[in-house]
Amino acid sequence: MKKILKTISILLLVITFSCGDDDNGRFSSDPSSGWIEFFTSSTTTGQTVSSVTIPVSVRVPEYLNGLNITYTIEAVEGDYTQFVSSNGGTLFADPALVGGEDIYARALNVDLELMNMEVGRDFVTSFDVILTAVDASNVTIGVPGSSHITSHRVTIPCSNPDVLPADYFVGDYAISDVAASIGPGNGTENFGAGTVTLTVDPFNPNVRLFEATILPAFTGGAPFPTSIEFSVDDYVTLGGYVGAGISCNGVDEYGFTSAAAADSVPWDVCNDLSITINYVEDPNIACGGPYASSFSLTKL
Template sequence: MKNIFKILILSVIVTFTSCVSDDDSRFQSDPTSGWVEFSGAETELTPFATTGSLSIPLDINVPIYENGFNITYSVEPVSGDFAAIELAAPGTLFIDPAISNRIQSIDLGFNPANITENVVFDVTITNADNGIGVGIDSVSNTTHRVTIFCTINTSVTGIYDANVVAEDLGLTNDNNAPFAFVTTLTPVEDGPENTSWTVSTGWGPNFVALLTGNGAFSGLFLYPGTLTLDPETKEVVYETDDEDLPGGEGFYDSCTDTFTIVLEQDLFTGDFTVTATFVGQ
């Protein structure tokens, strides 16, 4: 019985020692040591016309830093016009000991008006002083990829050149000149981050008349609706209150100010969809 009791005590001691050893190996028996890394591996951003900033979160895995320390990082262009990014490289970030938050950030600035094409670049932590490590193992996020998509123009309003194709009917870009039209987008709400617009016509004022060959339908069945944009994915949804013209989905290219929407329809007996394209003037 005594031997069993001794074995149990020994087991507890070994377990405790193991935990202490793991902690020692991580911080090298020095509470001022540790490491820094990015909180994630990448950021994708579609800026609005009135905003021009991006913060990349950093994990500060250092128990004590009484005097603070510096983190040095570099920025490497990958594609696009990097000159639009207002940041000198390499840069230095001071981790203030007065700030106890273990999540700090590298802040980037840019002028949204200058983002006329998608810009991709990498931010890499190159050094941390006072013996603090950069990452702790091969899976640490020491490089962060940033993709800034073309700016969303939230002042989108006015006239858009538009056309439609219906491949199921043989109506293509090569023969659809009579179906070209203009449509008006009006913001649903005022504000710097408006992402919803009313649309005067989804497929043009004469689509039904031309498709049926009956001029009496000219100006009827305009397919008006509300267009809503998801700024994260650039996907759009077209909604209506008409069961025969139920709307559809598509995407927005902020670089060319172009909406492409696949519209469903139950107005005709034939089963087909119409792809509408709106291009800002």
């Protein structure tokens, strides 16, 4: 019985290896044949990086004279030429660099220098880098009839500017608690749910002003001046202390203040549909605080 199980195990290993190595098998009779492909299908750059690197796999055991591999760049969304100065190029697979045990994992890089990345932008740009040809008749771009990756999409995301656009997070938004302690614990809300109208602070273009109700069951729904600030470090906080004019201990005022940067939510100039603002509830310890709390703004 043990011999039978051992035989079956060996057969399974042979079958598994054969199926997984099918493409290598197509070229095993000629070590100078093979294919070229990308390792991955997409990359999203950082907001302000100066270059992007796209690894290319040379799946050829031997290329004694080297290989010239060409690629082109094609627009997908927006005008990529404001960031990349070329529309293609050629890579050289140098035979002098061949080495290592894994002869089917040679790597080259498409290195693209990026321009104008320090400029704030409220749009996304993307383009495809496409492998087009290789100067060896027995080496192909990908393998016909297979799923090898011959096109790699690069996405350049929005980049938050130092000064917000005048129409960013402006207008009517629905406000509601996300996490709160004193309000829900006493049958009400920290920020009364409803509609608030955000406007630009005339003294700071990165601040939005609005009026909100705080603990409406105890304050009668009176509006309190409130603000949020979009930091140049890419996070959003309360713009300053918001007091409710009430106290649990009869001495200290209950209110809200901004959370630390590390506890705050990042903002994205390409998205003004909704955001969550983390804040410190009851920083004066008037009602047992402080508590980590948050509220959301959703565009109407």
